[in-house]
Amino acid sequence: MLSIIRSDGNALWSNQIPNSPFCVRPIALVAQKENEKNTKFLMDLMINPEVTNIEKDGLKLPYGNVRVKILRTMFEGKMSGILSGAGGASCQLCTASFAELTDLALVRSGFPINRTITSAKEIFSTADTENYLLLPSKDRSGLIHEPRSEIDRILASRLHTYTCVFRWFMLLIYHISG
Structure with a gap:
C-alpha cells in the first residue's frame, strides 16, 4: 500500500x-484550480526537472544503475488537454475535426493516431504570442495554448477512455437518428 x-x-x-x-x-x-497557469508552474517547478534528471541519469541503486523511461499515461482528460495544448480538440490522439468524427464513412475507415507533441509545438511556434494571437481555428487542430509536455501520448486513464468512447457513441447515435 x-x-x-x-x-x-x-x-x-x-x-x-x-x-x-x-x-x-x-x-x-x-x-488550486487545475488550469493552464497553475499546471505550467507545477510542471516547470517539480515535474519536468525531475523527469529530465531521472531519464538522463537513471536511478543509482545499491545493486546497480537502472535506465528509466517515464510514460505519463495516467492523466485525466482536462490535464491531458492542458499538457498537450489541445484543450479545444475533439480528440487527444488524432487531428480529426468534430465533423470528421461524426462522418460515418470516415469512422468506418478509422483514424490515424497522428497528433504529436512536435506537431503541436510547430503549430504554436507560428502564433503571435506577443499579441496572444494563434492561427485561425481551422488551421490549429484544436490547439488553444502552448504544450506543457515533451511526451506524445498523454492519454487518459482507462475509466476516462471508456467514458469518452461512450460519449462518442452517444453522439454518433444522436447524429445518425437526427
Whole structure:
C-alpha cells in the first residue's frame, strides 16, 4: 500500500494497488484550480526537472544503475488537454475535426493516431504570442495554448477512455437518428 500520512498520523491519501491503471497516485496535493497557469508552474517547478534528471541519469541503486523511461499515461482528460495544448480538440490522439468524427464513412475507415507533441509545438511556434494571437481555428487542430509536455501520448486513464468512447457513441447515435 502507498500512503501520504500527515505528521499527526492521519492518512491524507492511500492506495491499495499503487501501480494499477484503476488507481492513481498523486504527484502533489495542491489546493488550486487545475488550469493552464497553475499546471505550467507545477510542471516547470517539480515535474519536468525531475523527469529530465531521472531519464538522463537513471536511478543509482545499491545493486546497480537502472535506465528509466517515464510514460505519463495516467492523466485525466482536462490535464491531458492542458499538457498537450489541445484543450479545444475533439480528440487527444488524432487531428480529426468534430465533423470528421461524426462522418460515418470516415469512422468506418478509422483514424490515424497522428497528433504529436512536435506537431503541436510547430503549430504554436507560428502564433503571435506577443499579441496572444494563434492561427485561425481551422488551421490549429484544436490547439488553444502552448504544450506543457515533451511526451506524445498523454492519454487518459482507462475509466476516462471508456467514458469518452461512450460519449462518442452517444453522439454518433444522436447524429445518425437526427
